[in-house]
Amino acid sequence: xxxxxxxxxxxxxxxxxxxxxxxxxxxxxxxxxxxxxxxxxxxxxxxxxxxxxxxxxxxxxxxxxxxxxxxxxxxxxxxxxxxxxxxxxxxxxxxxxxxxxxxxxxxxxxxxxxxxxxxxxxxxxxxxxxxxxx
Numbered sequence: 001x002x003x004x005x006x007x008x009x010x011x012x013x014x015x016x017x018x019x020x021x022x023x024x025x026x027x028x029x030x031x032x033x034x035x036x037x038x039x040x041x042x043x044x045x046x047x048x049x050x051x052x053x054x055x056x057x058x059x060x061x062x063x064x065x066x067x068x069x070x071x072x073x074x075x076x077x078x079x080x081x082x083x084x085x086x087x088x089x090x091x092x093x094x095x096x097x098x099x100x101x102x103x104x105x106x107x108x109x110x111x112x113x114x115x116x117x118x119x120x121x122x123x124x125x126x127x128x129x130x131x132x133x134x
Contacts, residue, residue, distance in 0.1 A: 010049060011087045012064055014055045014071065021051035027078055029079060030054055031070050036063040056087070091118030107133055 018024040021044055032039050037059035044053050057067065068084055075082040105111055112131055119126060 009089045013087045014082060016053045016080055017050055021046060021050060024051055024053050025079055027074055031074055032057045035066040035070060039068050044051045087096040115120050
């Protein structure tokens, strides 16, 4: 007798923009908790006067529905924007070592495009990318 396949773990990926980074994080993490969703990962960055927060949350389908319904009201109340996308876990990858690339170069507006194209040409997948200008 075969066992039924395990359900694939699914997530909501929420991206939000607002002026106050800690308020943005607090409001969305509290909303996830109140709607019985668990925060799996977060990324918070500041870009001038604007802050960007990306949350990955998991939960049951009804918890997702409540979370999705809650977001527009929270965004309006806290003068921010929020977008949500449903996602699944990445397929398991073969064992591999991650690459870390540090690049120091004179500023050119097209440097990031060239770096991305290099990684694409060599089939290197990026998990995270940070670019700052000094």
